[in-house]
Amino acid sequence: MKLREIVAAAGLTVRTVPRQLDAEVTGGYASDLLSCVLAKAQKGTLWVTLQAHPNIVAVASLLDLAGIVITEGRDLDPGTVEKANEQGVCIMTTEHATFTVVAKLAELGVPGVD
Amino acid sequence: MEKKPTQEITKLQELTYELTVGQAMSPEVITVSPQNTMAQFREVLRANRISGTPVVEDGKMVGVVSIEDLIKALAAGELNTAVGDKMCRRVETLYADEPLVGAVDKFARFEFGRFPVVDREGHLVGIITQGDIMHTLLRRLEVDYRAEEIHRYRASHIFEDIVADEAALVFGYRIIGRDFDRAGEASGNLKTTLSRLGFNPRVIRRVAVATYEAEMNVVIYTDGGEIVAEVRPDRIRIEALDNGPGIPDIDLAMQPGYSTAPEWVREMGFGAGMGLANIKACSDQMKLESTIGVGTRLEIVIHVG
Numbered sequence: 001m002k003l004r005e006i007v008a009a010a011g012l013t014v015r016t017v018p019r020q021l022d023a024e025v026t027g028g029y030a031s032d033l034l035s036c037v038l039a040k041a042q043k044g045t046l047w048v049t050l051q052a053h054p055n056i057v058a059v060a061s062l063l064d065l066a067g068i069v070i071t072e073g074r075d076l077d078p079g080t081v082e083k084a085n086e087q088g089v090c091i092m093t094t095e096h097a098t099f100t101v102v103a104k105l106a107e108l109g110v111p112g113v114d
Numbered sequence: 115m116e117k118k119p120t121q122e123i124t125k126l127q128e129l130t131y132e133l134t135v136g137q138a139m140s141p142e143v144i145t146v147s148p149q150n151t152m153a154q155f156r157e158v159l160r161a162n163r164i165s166g167t168p169v170v171e172d173g174k175m176v177g178v179v180s181i182e183d184l185i186k187a188l189a190a191g192e193l194n195t196a197v198g199d200k201m202c203r204r205v206e207t208l209y210a211d212e213p214l215v216g217a218v219d220k221f222a223r224f225e226f227g228r229f230p231v232v233d234r235e236g237h238l239v240g241i242i243t244q245g246d247i248m249h250t251l252l253r254r255l256e257v258d259y260r261a262e263e264i265h266r267y268r269a270s271h272i273f274e275d276i277v278a279d280e281a282a283l284v285f286g287y288r289i290i291g292r293d294f295d296r297a298g299e300a301s302g303n304l305k306t307t308l309s310r311l312g313f314n315p316r317v318i319r320r321v322a323v324a325t326y327e328a329e330m331n332v333v334i335y336t337d338g339g340e341i342v343a344e345v346r347p348d349r350i351r352i353e354a355l356d357n358g359p360g361i362p363d364i365d366l367a368m369q370p371g372y373s374t375a376p377e378w379v380r381e382m383g384f385g386a387g388m389g390l391a392n393i394k395a396c397s398d399q400m401k402l403e404s405t406i407g408v409g410t411r412l413e414i415v416i417h418v419g
Contacts (some may be wrong), residue, residue, distance in 0.1 A: 034330075035388030038323045039395065041317070051383045058298025062305055062322040081293065087302070109136070109239065111211055 001025050001110060003066055003090060006046065012092035014067060015081050018105040019092040025066045027113040028105045030098050034059050037041045041065055045113050048101050053077045071098045124191040127215075129254055131169035132253070135217050136210035139231045139240035145170040146179065148198025152187040155197050166239060168230045169201045175200035175230055175238050193230055193414060207232045212240050214250070214398070259266035264312050271346050272311065283345045284309075289329055291337035294382070301342045304352075317418050321350055324396040327389040328354035328412055333360065334379055339409075347418065349398075354412040368402070370393070 004021040005066030007014055014021070031037050032051050041047055043064040049056065051073045060068050065089035070076065076093070084091045094101055106112070145168050146155050158167060159181060166180030179201040187193055187200050208229045210218050220229055221244050231240040262415050275282055285307060288301035305322040313321075325341060334338040335359025345353040361367045368390050375385020398415035404410040 032383050033386040033388070035386045035392055038326060039388065040394050043319075049383075053294070053382055055294060055297055055384075056383065058302055058326070061302060062298070062326055063319065075363065109210070109233070111134075111136075114240040 003046070004107065005106060006110065007107060009108055010069075010094070010101065012094050015076060015091045015093055016084045016089065017088070020067065020088060022103055023066045023090070025110060028110045030101065030102050038063070040066065042113055046105065046110065048098050049106070050074060050098065052080060054080045054083045056080070057083040057087055057089050057091075060084075060089045066090070067092060069094060069101055071096060071101055111114045121151055126251055126255070129251055130218055131213050133214045133250060134210065135208045135212050135214055135231055135242060138214055138246050139208075139210065139242040140246055141240045143238060143241045145238070146197050147171060148176060148196060150182060150197045151194050151293065152197060152200055155191040156193070159184065165227055168205070168241065169197055171239065173237070175205060175207075175232070175236075175303070177203045177207050178226075178228075178230065180227065194245070197305070205230065208242060209234060214247060217247060218303060221247075227364040243248070251305045261315075281346070285343045285345070287341045287343075289339050291333060291335075291339070291358075292355075293333065296327060297330060297333040300329045304341070304343050308345070308350075312349075313418065317350070317416060320396040320416050321330045321352065324343065324393045324414055324416070325352055325354075327393045328414075329353070330384055331389055331410075331412075332356045332358070334375060334384060336409075336413060349418055352414050352416075355409065357409040360406040360408060360410055362406060364402050364404060 002082065003023045003025055006025055007021065024044055025046045026048045028048065029037065029041045029045050030048040032049050036058055039046060041063050046066045046069060047060060050067045050071055050072060052070050054077055056068055056079060070091065070093045073095040081091060144158060144164060148169050148171050159165065168175050169177040169179055171252060179197050183200045187195060200280055203352065205221060206224055206229055208220060208231050210231050210233055217229065224345050228241055228243045230238055231242055233239050235277055285304060287303060289300055290296055301322055304325055305318055308318045315345060321415060329341060332354060336356040339354065339356030342353045371387040372390040373385045373387035379385045398417045399415040401413045
């Protein structure tokens with residue numbers, strides 16, 4: 001499933017320059033612990049988290065993730081979007097909580113990464 | 115039969131385990147209802163240039179009807195009969211999340227031209243033909259082949275042009291302690307470099323994860339240090355050095371979940387006590403040496419291929 005379709009279906013707000021929306025999302029993973037993401041998330045994984053600081057960009061970029069969904073309407077730290085644009089990482093935000101977003105992704109057929 | 119399968123066949127077999135039915139199927143399914151007549155079914159086939167469809171009633175799949183059923187109906191002059199009377203009720207389906215190899219097996223066992231694909235709740239989510247499988251495998255092979263070509267071209271050129279019994283490329287990265295804005299740059303740059311050298315993505319992932327964790331340890335706990343990567347065609351050795359406070363009990367530090375990170379670092383999602391465990395999981399060899407008040411030296415080796 002393309003990131004573009006997920007953004008539309010889940011009502012996400014794209015905060016970065018929308019260049020990576022044709023990326024294929026191969027799975028989903030939710031965690032606020034960066035080490036867990038590093039251990040589990042794969043290339044093409046969509047990462048759902050509460051973290052909004054610039055370090056999440058490095059994690060997503062290292063793993064070639066499909067993008068990051070930041071939940072509960074958290075304010076992005078200054079620099080997070082700038083860094084993400086620099087490294088070609090797509091950042092999306094939503095007012096919904098992580099559980100709600102994950103449930104929606106599951107409904108759309110995005111498989112969990114275990 | 116040849117004893118040794120060619121590389122292409124092995125690669126194809128590998129891919130059928132790697133890819134899922136969902137990745138190869140066509141998500142747009144044309145269906146008919148059991149109340150439709152065979153004449154209507156014929157029009158559906160003609161309009162869509164297909165040779166069969168699942169039969170769906172109230173959102174549930176109740177059968178499959180194919181061009182063969184249509185030919186039989188034609189021969190018997192029963193074009194006005196309902197699809198429900200002519201369809202095949204015994205339906206073999208595939209799950210979207212099962213490996214593609216399951217579909218390959220089913221096509222070999224049954225003489226059907228297509229299989230409906232369902233999710234684990236039984237809802238129809240797509241349809242798959244042998245053509246879909248071939249198309250997906252070929253497309254994937256092409257992508258992998260191109261990547262492999264670049265790998266061979268670049269990596270072999272660099273290492274083959276060097277006249278030496280052994281050759282290694284050494285890259286050094288400086289890490290600034292407590293600078294969370296620049297944290298991750300060393301591992302990011304090393305990842306980019308290895309990609310340009312054409313290393314296998316799986317090797318790069320292991321290096322990237324291990325190096326990032328090592329880099330974050332230096333950023334979180336010390337005033338700074340360096341990461342040195344020694345890259346050879348067959349192995350990558352990474353050293354992370356710092357002059358920080360040192361680790362009092364290495365065995366304890368290695369335990370997953372053990373962390374001495376301050377609260378504000380944990381709030382950022384670091385310091386979960388998983389870093390060293392992650393490094394270990396990514397490396398073939400790992401050596402951690404530390405002296406209190408002097409510093410820490412981490413050395414890991416990752417074999418290539």
